[in-house]
Each structure stands twice: as C-alpha cells, then as structure tokens.
Amino acid sequence: MTTQNHIIRMDDIRKTYDTGKVKVDALKGIHLEIEKGEMIAIVGPSGSGKSTLMNLIGCLDTPTSGTYEIGGQAVSGVTRDELAEIRNRRVGFVFQAFNLLPHITALENVELPMLFGGIKPAERHKRASELLERVGLGDRLDHKPTELSGGQMQRVAIARALAMEPDIVLADEPTGNLDSSAGGDIMSIFTDLWQQGRTIVIITHDPALSRRASRVVEIHDGRITSDQATNAAA
C-alpha cells in the first residue's frame, strides 16, 4: 500500500470536549487509514464516539491532537473558511435527517454545493440534472423536498453529496429515518456507487447496511476495537 492510495489517514487522533466543568475524552487515539475505493462501515453503540469521528472525518470539526490528512491535505491549523472549502471539495455528506433546504427544489438543493464551489450556472444545472437522473429522480427536478417521500429525499441528498465529485461520500445513518424498503433502495445506491469506484464511509448501527461494506470498523469508548474486511470485499 502506498500513501497515494490513502484517501483518509488518521494518526493518534484525540478529541476532548471541555465544557468548563467536565472534560470528556470522546476519542482516545484513533488510527485509521481508508483507501480509495473502499466502502467502510463504522459501527458502535451510542456514546462510543462514532459521531465525533464522523465529524472529524467530514471536517466539520478539528481534532484536539493528532494528525489528519484527507486526500493528502493536512487538516490542522486551518481557518473555518478553509475547512468549509475542504468540506465543499472533498466530502459529500448524506445525513440521517436528509438536511435538504425546504424552500427550494430538488434541483436547486443539488446545485447548492456547486454554488458554494463556484461552478458556473449552466454547468451546475447540467450536472445536477444528471445526478438526479442517476438516482432515479429525473422526473422530480422541480419538486420541493416537502413534496417528496423520505426515500426520495435521501436520494436527492445522495445526488447533492456527489455534486462536487468528492474524495469520499460520508453517510451518517443514511437509512435511520427510512422504512426498510426505502432503506434497501438507498443501500443499493451506495453499493452501486462503491462498485463504480467511489470511496464511501457509512456510520451506522444497522447490521443490514454494515454487511454490505467491504470493511467494518467497530468503535467502543473512543477506541477502535475491531477492524475487519468482510466477505463483500472479495
């Protein structure tokens, strides 16, 4: 394995939340390397630190100590705006609660990261339409999120996550708010994306979802307790 193939490199990552009275060590030394083209599931009970880890991987937050590189770029000592730029170019988010803007259409939601990324309007429109088509919503471009089902909303969110051609797609309990049938559809989309060569990181406690991953990382009490390739890896 060469460094070139590592999309994510975490070395002795620690995160401490200091509320003034109490210091909480959410992550106590995480070593994690993710290669390009992996589909990795991070699992663990609530309070294990997996949400904290996801925030760090997604550059929504910075570690207290340790080094973190995403796509070869070090994420430490950067300003908030630089962090926003890293998120914009390198990470595509899929949230449990979809987090679509309710007042604008599906198409405009997908265009949003490209708007912040400075992509020209014509190009934005073209790429957003293609992406929505790809997730099977070609006929819902002008619908607002409130006019869509949960599964459809999550598909819009996936299209949005892919808009900037990110290094990784980071999904946080993407099926958590969906019924099993819609959840199955979403899982299939992730599998397809992985097979097309995308790097996908899913935080979940849904065994059905983690089974599909090529690698499962378990986290307990701020430490990685297990890191195994699955059958799907073959």
Place this chain on the structure above:
Amino acid sequence: MKDVLKQLARDLKAEKLRTFLTIFGIVWGTVAISLMLAFGTGLHTQLIKSTAGLGDRIVIAWPGLTSIPFEGLGKGRKIRITDDDLTTARGNVPGLKALSAEYSNNLKVEYGTKTLSVDTSGVAPEFGSMRNLIPQAGGRFIDDIDLAEQRRTAFIGNKLAKDIFGETPAVGKTITVNQSPFLVVGVLVEKDQDSSYSGRDNEKMFIPSTTFRALNGDKYVDNFVFQAAASTDTKAVIEKLRSALGGRLRFDAKDKEALSMWDTTEQFQFFDTFMLAFNAFLGIIGVLTLVVGGIGVSNIMNVVVEERTREIGIKMALGAKQRWILSQFLFETMLVTFLGGAIGFAISLTVCAIFPKLGLAEYVGNPVVSPLVAALTSLALGLVGLVAGYFPARDAARLDPVVAMKL
C-alpha cells in the same frame, strides 16, 4: 453575487409573511415620521406666509398723544408727523432699509353704474415691497414717477378688483375716485393675511401719497411703515427713529404713547421659537416611533435568524463560507429597507398630494415631505434591522455546522 441575489429573491418569496411584516415595520416608521415632519414644515410655512401677508418684518408706527411732559411741554399733546419730518428722520437713522408714510381715508369709487366705498391708502412705492403687495402679471405697484408727478394711478386689491370689474381685466381701466379719474395700474395677487391694521389688503386701494394729499388736503400722516436693513437690527432702528423724531417734534423718546409701534418681527421671532419647540416635540415622537419600529424590525430579524440557524448549518456543512452567509443577510436587509422606505415615501407623498384637496391649507398649511427625512428614517430602521439581524446571523455562522443543523 448574482447567485446571492437569486437566493435572496427566493428566500424573500418563501417567507412572505416575515418579509411583509419587516417591510410593513419600515413603511410604518417612514410614513409616521415623514408625515409628522411634513405637517410641521407645512404649518411653519403657512404661519410665516400668513404673517408675511401683512408685511415682511416691518414695523408700523402711529403718532398719538404724549404721555410724558417734555422740555416744558405738558402731556396730552398731539403729535403730528409730516412727510418732511419722516424724510429728515430717515436721513438721521442708519440701518433703515425702507420707510413709507401712509395716509388713509374711505373714498368713493365709481365705475360704470357701480359705486363703492373703499378704504384707500396714500403711500410711497417702497410700501409695496414692505407690505408684500405683489402685482398680478401685467400690472405694477405705485412707482416713483407716480409719486413725483402726483399721478392719479391706483393699485387695487384682488377682491376689490372682482367687485368692480368682475372677471374682466382691471389694469388699464379708469375708475372715478371722489370725482377724479384714476388709472388702475395693478391688481394684488391673492395672498394669505392673518392680521391687519386697516382692513384686508385684498379689499383696499393704494394710490400715491402725493396724489392722496392733493385729493384730500391731508397734511399729516395717519401712520407710517418702515423696515430695518437687517431684521435683527429692528429694535435698534426703532430706538434711533424714536429719538430722531422725538428730537424734531419734541417728545420723549421713551414716550410709547406719543409714537406707538407694532413690531411684526416679534411675531416672526415667536413663530421661530414656537416652531423650534414644535419640531423638538415632533422629533421626540419621531425618535420614539423609530425606537418602536426598530424594535419591531429587529425582533423579526432575530426570529428569522433563529428560524434559519438550521439552514445556515446545512449551508456551512456543504461548504458555504461565513462571508457568503452574512452577505445574504446583508442584502436581504438592504432590499427590505429600500422597499419599505420607498413604499413609505410613496404613501407620504400621496397623503401630501391629497391633503390640499381637503381645504384645510389656510389653517395648517400644506404638508411637504422631505425626501431626506424619509431616506434617513428608513435608513435608521434598516440599520436597526441590520444590526439586529447581523449579529445573530454571525453567531449562527460561527456555530459548528453540526450544532446549527441540529437546532
């Protein structure tokens, strides 16, 4: 930039009620303050105008009976003033801009089959400008040649002209005054006059003082009118004129009854003071209105930011920079302020356009909207809204996107 504006238009449309309330707050504040000050200005103008109907910061003086013994002369002596006395006194009083004697009598005016009894004054040309006797187009006031040659010319009030000639032009017509023919040379333009000492000017007739004396045999003036070069010097000029005339006609300069005077500049000063107080009152109400309006606008902006914290969080997670978020709020407030201010100004203008039709102008004047006041008012309200919106928005943009999204 274009994207920001597009987003902005969309957000404003999406939040119709909020947009409406914010704009309404600014409209209301702008209208309230603009109109209040507009009516204040209108009233001031009207007061000045009505008072100026009598004259432009003039003093009117009447000779009377002495009330103080002077140089061996007892009191109760009648003071009589001639043209010569006035001419001499004028030469001794610097700072006097204009002075005119006034001889008054009720004369019989005939034209065709009409006979009227008209209050007539014999005056000098300067009288016209001092008393704001402005001729209608095509006419003139008494001039120096009229005075020097004792011409039989007449300047008549607009109401009198209507009584005599109806709607036909009066200038150039010949009327008979006490059996002598007089040429009408000018008619007064309509003016507001709220005070007088010998009848309203619109019903009066003015002829050269020399002609008047020749016609009626008057030797002594009934009164005279003068004006200081600078209205602030009026008091000093009055004192100098008193002592000049007192020295010549032998009465005590302090004797207010020997020569009584009506200083109309005092009235102007009173109005200035009154309006200052009135404007201060309006100003206080205006500031309170602004404060109340500002609280309303800032409340709405505050609620808006709270409502949109989640949205801000999502945008930041997707890579929006702080500047982007803040500039959207900035533009939003600017647009809302501009709209509200413009609407408020338009409403104020409309009210001011309609008001004169109610026919109350004679009492309270016509309101005049100041674009500056309207602009400043909406600007102030907008600034309040901006400050109220900016800081919560900045705080939201400073939150962790994760935290903001979960709110």
